[in-house]
Amino acid sequence: MSIALYILVMAGVTYLIRMLPFAFFQKKIKSVFVRSFLHYIPYAVLSAMTIPAIFYSTGNFITAAAGTVVALILAYFNLPLIVVALAASLTAFGIDFLPF
Amino acid sequence: MKKQSLLLSGMKDGIPIALGYLSVSFGFGITAVGLGISVLNSFIISLTNLTSAGQAQGVSIIAANGSLLEMALVQLIINMRYALMAISLSQNLDKSFRLRHRLIAAYGITDEIFAVCATRKEPIKPMYMYGIIIVSTAGWTSGTVLGASAGTLLPSNLISAFGIMLYGMFLAIIIPPAKKSFSVLLVIMVSAGLSTICKYLLPFISGGFTVIICGIAASLIGALLFPVGEEKKA
Structure with a gap:
């Protein structure tokens, strides 16, 4: 089968999933319960995506755990996203050179 | 401009x-x-x-x-x-x-x-x-x-x-808002806990589904226990 067809289906489905709710959910939701639910969604989703996946993100539990601890500490002190992200990465990279 | x-x-x-x-x-x-x-x-x-x-x-x-x-x-x-x-x-x-x-x-x-x-x-x-x-x-x-x-x-x-x-x-x-709001912290912990359970005890659930299930469950708990008023939207 032509790869163009695969790509078309893949891209089309992915776009529609994003577009339909985004374009046609125009009204403000009144219900306090639903609003609260949507308020918590970003935090819940990001948390589920990060934990436990972050510990597998470098292919080595030790380097990933070290990067996670550094990221947690820097995030706690409100450092900018890019600083936290790079520091986690550099920590994981540096720890990889330790002789254990 | x-x-x-x-x-x-x-x-x-x-x-x-x-x-x-x-x-x-x-x-x-x-x-x-x-x-x-x-x-x-x-x-x-x-x-x-x-x-x-x-x-x-x-x-x-x-x-x-x-x-x-x-x-x-x-x-x-x-x-x-x-x-x-x-x-x-x-x-x-x-x-x-x-x-x-x-x-x-x-x-x-x-x-x-x-x-x-x-x-x-x-x-x-x-x-x-x-x-x-x-x-x-x-x-x-x-x-x-x-x-x-x-x-x-x-x-x-x-x-x-x-x-x-x-x-x-x-x-x-997610960490800075969690410092300020107990409800956000709770939602984050519940979601992380559920996701960890999915990963180790229910490995047949795919990553995408895990995120949906945990995101919905933790947010429901948050909305039930700590409804957010318009003025308090952190």
């Missing part, structure tokens, strides 16, 4: 996303050419899909000569979380976010772009979101091309250390 500065501020906020994407899509590029997909097609897939899990699964279906129905269903399931995110984002859009802007910006609803937009206090304006999307897409596609054409040239420990970047960014997004 106002539009330009909004675009620039979005582009600035897109930089950490782009850097994180660079490394993830680098890996995608390596995988794609490894499965026999050309550099050009890998680039087109990244440009038209802008999503990691969906693309990784997609190229393996292409390589296995799967059916188009399988492709459509897999994308639907893996990317279903974007619908949830789109609804959440739709509630905090500026008035200037008209239908044509929604049709365009919907393309850029990814985990990371959603995270940055959804945790802003002020309503999202189209130009700001475009700024994030442009820079992020540039990172995602250039990483794909680099990985597809030169993936084997970089030391592997450097590439793997990049893998933690996006997660580090997620922590930087």
Whole structure:
């Protein structure tokens, strides 16, 4: 089968999933319960995506755990996203050179 | 001028996303050419899909000569979380976010772009979101091309250390609000706990589904225990 067809289906489905709710959910939701639910969604989703996946993100539990601890500490002190992200990465990279 | 500065501020906020994407899509590029997909097609897939899990699964279906129905269903399931995110984002859009802007910006609803937009206090304006999307897409596609054409040239420990970047960014997004709000902290802990249970005790649930289930369950608990009034939207 032509790869163009695969790509078309893949891209089309992915776009529609994003577009339909985004374009046609125009009204403000009144219900306090639903609003609260949507308020918590970003935090819940990001948390589920990060934990436990972050510990597998470098292919080595030790380097990933070290990067996670550094990221947690820097995030706690409100450092900018890019600083936290790079520091986690550099920590994981540096720890990889330790002789254990 | 106002539009330009909004675009620039979005582009600035897109930089950490782009850097994180660079490394993830680098890996995608390596995988794609490894499965026999050309550099050009890998680039087109990244440009038209802008999503990691969906693309990784997609190229393996292409390589296995799967059916188009399988492709459509897999994308639907893996990317279903974007619908949830789109609804959440739709509630905090500026008035200037008209239908044509929604049709365009919907393309850029990814985990990371959603995270940055959804945790802003002020309503999202189209130009700001475009700024994030442009820079992020540039990172995602250039990483794909680099990985597809030169993936084997970089030391592997450097590439793997990049893998933690996006997660580090997620922590930087959720930790500061969790310090200020007990309810947010609780939702984060419940979601992390559920996701850990899914990973180890229910491994047959895919990653995409885990995120949907845990996201919905933890947010329901948050909404039941700590409803948020209009004025308290943290």
